[in-house]
Amino acid sequence: MNIAVFSVTENGRQLSMRVSEVLGAEHRVSRYCFHKHTDDSSAVFWNMGSMVGRLFERSDAFIFVCACGIAVRAAAPYLGTKPDDPAIIVMDDGGRFVIPVLSGHIGGANHLAETLADSLGLTAVITTSDEEDAGFTLEGFAAANDLIICDTKAAKEIAAAVLHDEKIGYFSNYRHSGLPEELTEFGVCRKGICISTNTDDKPFDITVNLVPRNIVLGICCESETALENIENAVKTVLGGTDIRRVREIISAEENAALSSFCEKNDIHLRSYTAEELAGEEASCGKMAEMCSGGKLIIPETISDNVRIAAAEATVFLDFEKKI
Incomplete structure (x- = not known):
């Protein structure tokens, strides 16, 4: 998940750092601090509403360390439909409560709130119906x-x-x-x-x-490859398959354009070093198969100077699983 954490006060800034430490291992967490209380590892904002608007389309969750009213007013102008809205969580800067305000179930706000409560010793205030009873x-x-x-x-x-x-x-x-x-x-x-x-x-x-959403792509390209080349290659290889079905891209090299492509399409990017590949030549098909745990559905293809292959992970539908 792409998670944006906003803070307003000095206490909030310190708490936002702890939030980033807790969630950073599994999610991409970015911190945004009011200009009077910031640090070197955060971005600065002067107007929270404007910054939220800039981030809204590419964020899966917002965590506001501030008064609930401030958070609601900052997010309200950008809200759409229930399935599309990001998770929104509010925490008081005193470090007592964590409250999922929006997208508790489908957006994962309840789960994030409970994770933060358990890790930071806070109280999660869950207002949606109990999942077992519902x-x-x-x-x-x-x-x-x-x-x-x-x-x-x-x-x-x-x-x-x-x-x-x-x-x-x-x-x-x-x-x-x-x-x-x-x-x-x-x-x-x-x-x-x-x-x-x-x-x-x-x-x-x-x-x-x-x-x-069970397709995994293996992609190999030069570090200077342009975003347009990657977009064209993926589109060509997938054909009529919806890009939303791609849940992860595996790459053997760091590439700024590939990172931008994944962020734009909400796709998780995993990179391997030569050492992690045990010195073997990077094979897009092998990487896709290995990381999907499934079978190769599109063998390695070269398009726009991008090597790309696709694998499909096995699907098992678990009605007991909770987000």
């Missing part, structure tokens, strides 16, 4: 299993059906754990979910298509 939620299931929700309107229909105890149809060829009581693979259902790579599959009158 039963099946499409958003929580999709987030936990790295699935793309393709139709937000249909997703709302499914949410309404769950609230009214209406059985929801389920169709997928992927292996899965036991279905929750809200879903059924049998009988005739008007509304249902379909998990596949083909969004034209519509087994129900109202179908929510969920697409797995």
